[in-house]
Amino acid sequence: MNMDDVFEKARVAMNAAAQKTEEVVAVSKLKLEAVKVNNEIKGMYEKLGREVYRAKDQKPHEDVVHSLCEEIDELRAKLEALDREMAELKKVVSCPSCGQKNPKENYYCMKCGAQLKETTGFDAEVAGEEAQQETAEND
Numbered sequence: 275m276n277m278d279d280v281f282e283k284a285r286v287a288m289n290a291a292a293q294k295t296e297e298v299v300a301v302s303k304l305k306l307e308a309v310k311v312n313n314e315i316k317g318m319y320e321k322l323g324r325e326v327y328r329a330k331d332q333k334p335h336e337d338v339v340h341s342l343c344e345e346i347d348e349l350r351a352k353l354e355a356l357d358r359e360m361a362e363l364k365k366v367v368s369c370p371s372c373g374q375k376n377p378k379e380n381y382y383c384m385k386c387g388a389q390l391k392e393t394t395g396f397d398a399e400v401a402g403e404e405a406q407q408e409t410a411e412n413d
């Protein structure tokens with residue numbers, strides 16, 4: 275093995291690690307955002323409950339109840355979008371050499387052909403699933 279190969283392998287490995295870190299950071303950010311939105315929704319439910327409770331003694335403020343419900347709908351839509359974004363991030367793997375997003379099951383980049391899965395244990399979960407499927411088929 276010549277030194278260029280060694281450096282190339284090291285470079286690709288470092289890029290892959292950096293990409294993985296970026297992905298983890300992005301997912302953590304989305305998770306944090308989702309927690310925030312969830313708390314906002316909780317707060318809205320509380321306000322809504324208080325407003326409904328008022329109806330015991332006096333007429334409920336229909337417009338307040340209505341606008342609270344609308345805000346909750348908006349927040350829930352936001353939460354769904356965050357969930358979708360997280361699912362997308364978990365489904366793709368970025369190419370270490372060109373940055374192209376590839377489906378996680380790909381072994382090689384569909385844009386530049388670089389190897390996507392060099393580190394062992396990186397996708398142990400997926401590999402385990404595939405093994406199970408094979409066993410099922412052979413049954």
Ligand SMILES: [Zn+2]
Nearest residue numbers: 369372383386
């Ligand atoms: Zn690539």
